[in-house]
Amino acid sequence: SRTKKAREPMPRLRAKVVHGFGRGSKVLGFPTANMEIKWEQEASPEALAPHEREVLEFASTCETGIYYAWAQVVNGTDRGVHKAAMSVGWNPTFADMKAKTVEPWILHDFPEDFYDCELRLVVCGYVRPELKFDKFDDLITAIREDGDFCKEALDAPSCAEVKTDEHFLPLEQ
Ligand code: ADP
Ligand code: RBF
Ligand code: MG
Numbered sequence: 001s002r003t004k005k006a007r008e009p010m011p012r013l014r015a016k017v018v019h020g021f022g023r024g025s026k027v028l029g030f031p032t033a034n035m036e037i038k039w040e041q042e043a044s045p046e047a048l049a050p051h052e053r054e055v056l057e058f059a060s061t062c063e064t065g066i067y068y069a070w071a072q073v074v075n076g077t078d079r080g081v082h083k084a085a086m087s088v089g090w091n092p093t094f095a096d097m098k099a100k101t102v103e104p105w106i107l108h109d110f111p112e113d114f115y116d117c118e119l120r121l122v123v124c125g126y127v128r129p130e131l132k133f134d135k136f137d138d139l140i141t142a143i144r145e146d147g148d149f150c151k152e153a154l155d156a157p158s159c160a161e162v163k164t165d166e167h168f169l170p171l172e173q
Pocket of ligand 3: 020021025031032033034103
């Protein structure tokens with residue numbers, strides 16, 4: 001059965017998957033699906049579609065850091081709802097960041113890339129602030145630990161039930 005949650009503060013986000021900075025997260029074992037944020041419309045968000053406005057508002061107002069979430073690529077070949085560890089912020093380990101990114105690492109092996117697809121997320125909780133690591137290896141270690149933490153956190157009953165939230169599209173038989 002699909003649960004209905006009327007009064008929960010869990011952000012429900014929809015955005016197109018865009019190209020990131022190509023730092024090779026995928027090669028390192030943590031591809032992150034960068035979500036399109038229409039920063040150029042920040043001054044006049046009323047011109048945006050509601051879901052574009054919502055993800056922009058989330059990106060501009062939420063605490064930066066790492067979150068756990070459920071994620072679905074609604075028009076990909078794999079439309080399952082999967083666990084994700086999501087980074088929101090400036091990636092302070094790198095000096096060249098020009099805009100905040102919202103980039104979930106979906107904890108699932110996909111058969112192919114899904115650039116341009118629509119990604120839906122329900123953000124269930126916060127893990128930690130983003131840190132500036134001196135060594136790249138320490139960032140990788142932290143990200144792996146975040147993945148383990150997020151997997152477990154999403155198994156808690158109040159989060160596990162969100163997998164069937166109405167924000168996600170049902171899989172056709
Ligand atoms: P980019 O810098 O373009 O974001 P990444 O190395 O972060 O490149 O790879 C992200 C891309 O990999 C996503 O946009 C998506 O198309 C694909 N991808 C494949 N598997 C995953 C996954 N498990 N989680 C997130 N993205 C994935
Ligand atoms: N970048 C940072 O600079 N500091 C962090 O603490 C940090 N934590 C992350 C945690 C997770 C779970 C993920 C998926 C990414 C994190 N990143 C962090 C972002 C990382 O630098 C970024 O995904 C790559 O640089 C690719 O753009
Ligand atoms: Mg990425």
